[in-house]
Structures are given as C-alpha cells and as structure tokens.
Amino acid sequence: MPWKLLFRNVLGHPMRSVLTIGSVAVAVFLVCILHAVTAGLRSTVSAASADRLLVQSAVSLFVDLPLSYQQKMAGVPGIEAICKWQWFGGRYEQDKGGFFQQFGIDTDTFRTSYPEISLIDGSYEEFVKNRTACLIGTELAEKYDWRVGQTVPITGTIYQRTDGKAWEFLVAGIYESSSPSIDQQTLWFHFDYLHESLEAGGASGPEGVGVYMLRMAKGTDPISVQRTVDAMFENGPQRVNTTTEAEFNRQFVSMLGDVPSLLQMVGGAVLFAIFFAVLNTMIMAGRERTRDLGIMKAIGFTDRTTALLLVGESVLVCSLGAAVGILGGLLLEKPFQAAMSSFIPAFAFDKNTLLLGAAIALGTGLISGLVPGWRAARLTTVQALREVG
Amino acid sequence: MSTSIDIRSVTKTYHRGGEALRVLDELELQMAGGTFYALMGPSGSGKTTLLNLIGGLDHADSGEVLVGDEDLTQLDGSALAQWRAENVGFIFQGFNLLPVLSARENVELPLLLAPLSKRQRREQAERALELVGLQDRMDHKPRELSGGQEQRVAIARAIASDPQIILADEPTGDLDRTTADSVLELLQRLNRELDKTILMVTHDPQAASYAGKVIHLDKGKLGRIDDNTAAARN
Ligand SMILES: Nc1ncnc2c1ncn2[C@@H]1O[C@H](COP(=O)(O)OP(=O)(O)OP(=O)(O)O)[C@@H](O)[C@H]1O
Ligand SMILES: [Mg+2]
Numbered sequence: 001m002p003w004k005l006l007f008r009n010v011l012g013h014p015m016r017s018v019l020t021i022g023s024v025a026v027a028v029f030l031v032c033i034l035h036a037v038t039a040g041l042r043s044t045v046s047a048a049s050a051d052r053l054l055v056q057s058a059v060s061l062f063v064d065l066p067l068s069y070q071q072k073m074a075g076v077p078g079i080e081a082i083c084k085w086q087w088f089g090g091r092y093e094q095d096k097g098g099f100f101q102q103f104g105i106d107t108d109t110f111r112t113s114y115p116e117i118s119l120i121d122g123s124y125e126e127f128v129k130n131r132t133a134c135l136i137g138t139e140l141a142e143k144y145d146w147r148v149g150q151t152v153p154i155t156g157t158i159y160q161r162t163d164g165k166a167w168e169f170l171v172a173g174i175y176e177s178s179s180p181s182i183d184q185q186t187l188w189f190h191f192d193y194l195h196e197s198l199e200a201g202g203a204s205g206p207e208g209v210g211v212y213m214l215r216m217a218k219g220t221d222p223i224s225v226q227r228t229v230d231a232m233f234e235n236g237p238q239r240v241n242t243t244t245e246a247e248f249n250r251q252f253v254s255m256l257g258d259v260p261s262l263l264q265m266v267g268g269a270v271l272f273a274i275f276f277a278v279l280n281t282m283i284m285a286g287r288e289r290t291r292d293l294g295i296m297k298a299i300g301f302t303d304r305t306t307a308l309l310l311v312g313e314s315v316l317v318c319s320l321g322a323a324v325g326i327l328g329g330l331l332l333e334k335p336f337q338a339a340m341s342s343f344i345p346a347f348a349f350d351k352n353t354l355l356l357g358a359a360i361a362l363g364t365g366l367i368s369g370l371v372p373g374w375r376a377a378r379l380t381t382v383q384a385l386r387e388v389g
Numbered sequence: 390m391s392t393s394i395d396i397r398s399v400t401k402t403y404h405r406g407g408e409a410l411r412v413l414d415e416l417e418l419q420m421a422g423g424t425f426y427a428l429m430g431p432s433g434s435g436k437t438t439l440l441n442l443i444g445g446l447d448h449a450d451s452g453e454v455l456v457g458d459e460d461l462t463q464l465d466g467s468a469l470a471q472w473r474a475e476n477v478g479f480i481f482q483g484f485n486l487l488p489v490l491s492a493r494e495n496v497e498l499p500l501l502l503a504p505l506s507k508r509q510r511r512e513q514a515e516r517a518l519e520l521v522g523l524q525d526r527m528d529h530k531p532r533e534l535s536g537g538q539e540q541r542v543a544i545a546r547a548i549a550s551d552p553q554i555i556l557a558d559e560p561t562g563d564l565d566r567t568t569a570d571s572v573l574e575l576l577q578r579l580n581r582e583l584d585k586t587i588l589m590v591t592h593d594p595q596a597a598s599y600a601g602k603v604i605h606l607d608k609g610k611l612g613r614i615d616d617n618t619a620a621a622r623n
Pocket of ligand 2: 558
C-alpha cells in the first residue's frame with residue numbers, strides 16, 4: 001500500500017481536505033451535542049424517585065393550588081410527608097443574563113423527602129431556624145461567589161415587596177445533588193416566609209401552592225394514592241393532576257416543545273446533507289485521479305490497491321474530521337454543561353456518544369470511499385488513459 | 390538474457406454501437422529480444438492496441454501473445470498486474486507522472502511492488518534518475534519540470550525495476566525536436582547498453598530512425614519491416 005501517495009493525495013488538495021474535514025467535524029460535534037442533550041433529558045426523567053408523587057393543577061402547572069389542600073391530603077393513607085413547592089421567579093440583579101430557579105418549600109419535610117441532597121457547607125438546622133434563610137447549589141455558590149452567612153438580594157417579579165426593595169435571603173447552606181433530577185443551581189427558601197410576608201402585607205402576589213410533593217411510605221401503591229388524591233378534588237375548587245416524579249419531569253421536559261425529537265430530526269437532516277457532500281467530494285476526487293490510477297495499474301498495482309487508495313483517502317479525511325469533532329466536543333463540553341445545567345443537569349458526553357460520532361464518521365468515510373473505489377477497481381488502464389489522455 | 394516477443398494470429402475487435410471494428414486482424418509478428426523497434430502506421434491502424442496487448446494491459450480476442458516464455462492470454466487480471474510489475478516499463482505520450490509525488494517518489498513507485506528495503510528503493514530510484522541525467526531534479530514535483538524532463542523521469546521510472554521490455558506510446562509526441570532527440574538518444578542507449586527490448590509507437594520518421602527496426606502497421610495487418618541498423622549505427 002503506497003501510504004505516502006495516500007497522504008499526498010489528501011495534502012495535495014489542502015482546501016478541499018480542510019473543508020471536508022471541517023464538515024465531518026461539525027457533523028460529529030453535532031451528533032455528540034444532540035446525543036448528550038437527549039440522553040441528559042432522558043436520565044433526568046429516569047433518575048426520578050419512585051416514592052415521590054407530585055400534585056399540580058389539572059389545568060396547568062402555572063395555576064396555583066389552594067393552601068387548604070395540604071390538610072386534606074395529609075389524611076390519605078400511604079402519604080408520609082407533604083412538601084410545598086412554590087415558584088418564586090426572582091432575579092438576581094447583578095447578573096441580568098443569568099437564570100436560576102428559586103422555590104419556597106416546607107423546611108420540615110424537605111430534607112427527609114430529598115435524600116439525594118446533601119449539604120457541603122453550612123447546616124440544615126441554621127436553615128430551619130432562620131426565617132429568611134436559604135439553601136443554594138454549589139454551582140450558584142461558585143458562579144456568584146456566594147458564601148454561607150452572606151445575604152443575597154433577589155428581586156421579585158411575581159412577588160413584589162411593598163417597600164420596593166429586593167428580597168434578602170441569608171445563605172445558610174450550600175448543597176450538592178447526587179441525582180441528575182435535581183440541578184446544582186437552585187435556591188430554596190422558606191415557603192412560610194413568603195406566605196407570612198403576603199399575609200402581613202409586606203409583599204403582594206398570588207397566594208397558593210404550585211406543586212405539592214407527596215412522599216409515600218414504603219410499599220405504598222402509587223396508583224391508588226394518585227387516584228385517591230385526584231378523586232378528592234374532583235369537584236373543585238381546583239381539580240388536580242397527580243403524577244409520579246418521572247412523569248412530571250417528562251412533562252416538564254416536553255413543555256419545551258418536543259425539543260429532543262426536533263433536535264434529532266434537524267441533526268439527522270444535517271448529517272444526511274454532510275454525508276452527500278462528502279460522497280460527492282470523494283467521487284470528484286476519484287474522477288480527478290483517473291489517469292493516476294491508470295498509470296498505477298500499468299506499473300503493476302492491482303485493482304484492489306487502487307480502490308483501497310481511494311477508500312483510505314476518504315476514511316482518513318473522515319477520521320480526521322471525527323477527531324476534530326470529538327476534540328471540539330470535549331473542549332466545549334464544560335461550557336455547554338454550564339449553559340444548560342438549569343434544565344439538563346445531566347448533560348454530559350458519555351463514551352457511547354463519542355463512539356457513535358466516530359462510527360458515523362467512519363461509516364461516511366467508508367461508503368464515500370467505496371463508491372469511487374469500486375469504479376477505480378473496474379477501470380482498466382486502457383480506459384483510464386484514453387479518457388483523459 | 391533479453392526477451393523476445395511473439396504475436397501469433399492475434400485478433401482484437403472493438404464493438405461500438407452494434408458495429409464491430411476489427412483493429413487487429415490475425416496479426417503475426419515476431420520481435421527479437423534486445424532490439425529497439427519503432428511501430429509506425431496511420432492513425433487508427435491499431436498501434437496503441439498492439440502495444441497494450443504486449444504490455445498485458447488489454448486482452449486479445451484470439452491468438453497468442455508470447456512475451457519471453459509467458460503467454461499473456463493465459464493470465465488473469467491480478468497475474469497480469471504482477472507480470473507487468475516484473476517485466477515491463479511503460480512510457481506514455483504525456484502526463485506520465487503522479488502530480489503529488491516528487492520525481493524520486495514517482496520513480497520509486499514501481500519499486501514498492503518489489504521486495505526491497507526503503508534504502509534499496511531510494512538508491513535504485515536515484516541511480517535510474519542519474520542515468521537519465523536528472524540527479525539534481527530528484528525532489529522536484531512534475532509541475533516544476535519541463536516536458537522533456539518529465540519524459541525522462543518517466544523513462545527512469547520505466548527502467549527503475551530493471552524490466553526487460555520497455556513500451557513507449559508516442560513518448561516524444563509532445564516534445565520539440567531537440568528535447569525529443571535527447572529522449573530518443575536515451576532510449577537508444579538503454580537498448581544498446583542495457584540490452585532492453587524496446588517497442589516505441591511513433592508518427593515521426595525521424596524518431597523512428599533511432600530504432601533498429603521499423604514495423605509498419607496498416608489496418609490491423611503487418612506491413613513491411615525496415616531495418617535501419619546500418620544507418621543508425623553510423
Ligand atoms: N475502447 C475502444 N472502443 C472502441 N473502439 C476503440 C477502442 N479503443 C480503440 N478503438 C478504435 O480502434 C482503432 C485503433 O485504435 P488505436 O488506438 O490502436 O490506434 P492507433 O494506431 O494507436 O492510433 P493513433 O495513432 O491515433 O494513436 C481506432 O479506430 C479506435 O477508434
Ligand atoms: Mg495510439
């Protein structure tokens with residue numbers, strides 16, 4: 001196998017090779033990103049806890065439920081604890097572009113219901129003791145350099161304080177989550193603090209609860225709890241929809257529209273286009289080399305060698321593209337992760353994603369090389385020399 | 390030992406659009422080893438076709454093509470490829486060289502098919518290039534060479550693996566008189582000093598005068614054979 005010739009053929013057309021390598025790299029990069037997004041979304045769903053149910057309004061996640069529901073649900077057999085979740089929707093003024101979520105929760109049941117959360121700094125007791133305290137994720141702490149004991153100002157958008165100032169939360173603990181279903185950049189505070197401020201007229205905004213989390217005792221049949229709770233509020237004032245956490249996450253993901261399938265479709269179309277571009281380039285390269293191949297055959301190189309020369313060229317170019325794409329993906333993994341961590345905490349390239357990218361590139365290279373290679377193998381010297389000679 | 394060529398009742402027919410064109414018609418031709426032959430004839434008379442048959446690039450429809458003790462009509466594709474690698478060197482009219490390789494690398498190409506070390510290949514290629522007088526152009530790419538230099542590199546490549554037969558199809562067709570003469574002198578030297586059997590197709594009587602014998606082909610049949618050994622030697 002004349003390897004030198006193979007490399008020279010690639011180097012002989014630097015522009016064409018660079019463009020081909022570039023488009024394969026983009027394709028592989030795209031596959032890696034899209035795969036990581038869909039796999040990340042999927043693992044968010046599958047990492048959901050089986051013993052937690054979520055109760056939301058049957059109308060929409062954006063419609064609040066009455067506070068009084070908690071008392072009623074507490075009597076349902078199998079329910080061990082209830083934790084309110086209320087979306088706060090505040091903004092940290094110092095970082096206009098940054099987005100992270102804040103929720104008011106019940107401090108007495110939160111800790112035991114979410115064992116995947118552990119504090120790496122501060123203490124839960126301090127959080128419980130202090131009415132204006134909050135817990136923040138490690139990524140938030142890192143991003144804004146927030147520490148335990150510090151007060152962070154959050155401007156309300158749904159809940160405005162009557163004095164016109166920002167809400168102030170005292171950082172009592174920094175948490176880390178071991179499950180992809182909970183991200184590392186949420187701020188949790190006392191639901192009661194919000195509630196009392198509204199009651200006392202210190203703030204204005206809708207009163208209610210976005211979601212009730214129900215933690216079931218071991219061995220409880222979730223279906224029966226779901227049915228009982230749904231039936232309980234069948235006649236209002238607000239009908240509810242009780243789901244497993246997995247189902248809830250799935251709905252939350254699909255609220256973004258069917259992003260995963262859309263991304264996959266677009267990605268597939270791009271891959272297809274790039275495949276044909278590479279194929280076309282290689283067929284052109286093969287035609288250009290018709291005379292070269294004829295001369296090689298006259299010298300005594302076999303049909304197989306001349307075909308392999310073209311296959312090798314195509315595979316080499318596509319492999320280089322794959323390498324660049326994978327390298328780019330690995331370099332950009334962290335920035336992408338940071339950008340997406342609030343809604344895809346599990347965004348990451350796994351080995352399979354990289355292998356898939358490499359496999360697609362190799363497949364493209366192989367097929368794109370075999371087409372002109374097949375022609376080269378059947379070409380006789382006499383034809384080759386007559387064609388251009 | 391030089392290789393003789395024996396064409397026995399060879400017929401070659403091309404079919405184009407339902408029409409059969411008999412290019413070689415039961416051709417009989419004996420060529421002695423170690424002789425420089427020129428092959429002349431009008432355009433379309435079958436010169437290239439005959440050359441390709443002798444070089445094992447094409448198959449005859451019937452008859453025998455004996456080169457040395459090998460009957461080429463009995464060999465299949467890959468056996469022919471191997472036979473070519475060992476026994477023939479080709480020189481075509483133009484664009485003989487692979488543009489991405491240097492002169493030396495082009496000459497090394499046939500040596501890749503021989504059981505040689507990298508160093509042996511290099512030395513052998515350099516020797517061939519020295520023989521054609523291009524020792525100071527070894528690292529040039531084809532586009533950096535003149536037409537005559539390119540043809541001399543092609544000759545160096547044809548002789549690099551030391552084949553007994555050299556087949557040249559209008560090797561000086563694209564060259565001016567002086568350049569052509571130097572290339573022809575080179576071929577003549579290969580025949581005289583290295584005892585190569587050379588068959589060269591040409592339209593140019595002056596080019597043919599460098600050969601020992603001139604074969605005339607007409608409409609697929611053998612015409613006369615001129616012997617200008619006496620004239621060429623003087
Ligand atoms: N592949 C082919 N299919 C059909 N006809 C062909 C083919 N190859 C050659 N011919 C025809 O066979 C005839 C002989 O061709 P050949 O190339 O041997 O002639 P030539 O003597 O070398 O001519 P020239 O001096 O023009 O090179 C020509 O009429 C040519 O058109
Ligand atoms: Mg011809």
